[in-house]
Amino acid sequence: MRKVKRLPKPDSLRNNSEMWTKELLAEIDRVGSYTKVDDSFKNKYRQKDVQSALEKMYRKHCCYCESIVGISTYGRIEHLKPKSLPDFYKYTFEWENMHWCCEICNTSYKKAKWNFQHPILDPSKEQIDIFLKLNLVTGEYEAIEGDKRAETTIKHTGMNRETLTKARRRIIIHFMKDYQVYCKCGAKKEFCEQWEMLKEDFDYPSLYDALLNFVR
Numbered sequence: 001m002r003k004v005k006r007l008p009k010p011d012s013l014r015n016n017s018e019m020w021t022k023e024l025l026a027e028i029d030r031v032g033s034y035t036k037v038d039d040s041f042k043n044k045y046r047q048k049d050v051q052s053a054l055e056k057m058y059r060k061h062c063c064y065c066e067s068i069v070g071i072s073t074y075g076r077i078e079h080l081k082p083k084s085l086p087d088f089y090k091y092t093f094e095w096e097n098m099h100w101c102c103e104i105c106n107t108s109y110k111k112a113k114w115n116f117q118h119p120i121l122d123p124s125k126e127q128i129d130i131f132l133k134l135n136l137v138t139g140e141y142e143a144i145e146g147d148k149r150a151e152t153t154i155k156h157t158g159m160n161r162e163t164l165t166k167a168r169r170r171i172i173i174h175f176m177k178d179y180q181v182y183c184k185c186g187a188k189k190e191f192c193e194q195w196e197m198l199k200e201d202f203d204y205p206s207l208y209d210a211l212l213n214f215v216r
């Protein structure tokens with residue numbers, strides 16, 4: 001997970017989110033429960049301009065695991081505050097609550113989890129690297145100084161699941177081997193510049209940031 005800069009609100013939300021929210025809340029009242037409300041009231045945020053803005057904002061990476069979305073998994077518009085919780089119905093069409101997420105993180109891990117006491121970190125609001133750090137031996141994220149919100153984030157997003165830690169460890173090993181080869185040739189600077197340029201085209205760009213910080 002890493003900090004991103006939120007882009008301006010897409011037109012579809014700017015023009016409609018207030019009306020859609022009113023309609024959704026009225027429908028929940030009318031039918032008596034959120035689960036009975038027809039999906040057509042809940043899913044109006046699924047707009048092309050919303051998806052494009054989120055993809056651009058996250059440079060096609062998942063907001064949680066940082067895999068590139070759309071190659072081996074579909075992308076999903078993620079509501080950080082789960083839209084199915086009564087406290088958050090009103091944030092269903094709220095741009096600031098929307099993020100870009102891979103299908104695996106969205107449907108198998110984060111789901112509708114929320115911790116009111118220690119909320120999950122928001123990559124568009126918080127400076128993530130003061131809460132979370134990557135362990136370059138284990139490939140796991142760790143909560144800095146035992147921060148409770150960082151611990152919630154790790155737990156709720158499954159960011160230390162075995163498939164991810166294994167993939168990170170593989171990258172660490174290959175990166176360090178390549179680094180040593182470049183160093184022997186006196187090309188450390190070129191190696192770092194190359195990865196600085198390439199990292200956005202790969203899964204887990206913040207892992208490359210951590211590796212680059214380590215070797216510099």
Ligand SMILES: [Zn+2]
Binds near residue numbers: 063064067101102106
């Ligand atoms: Zn993911």
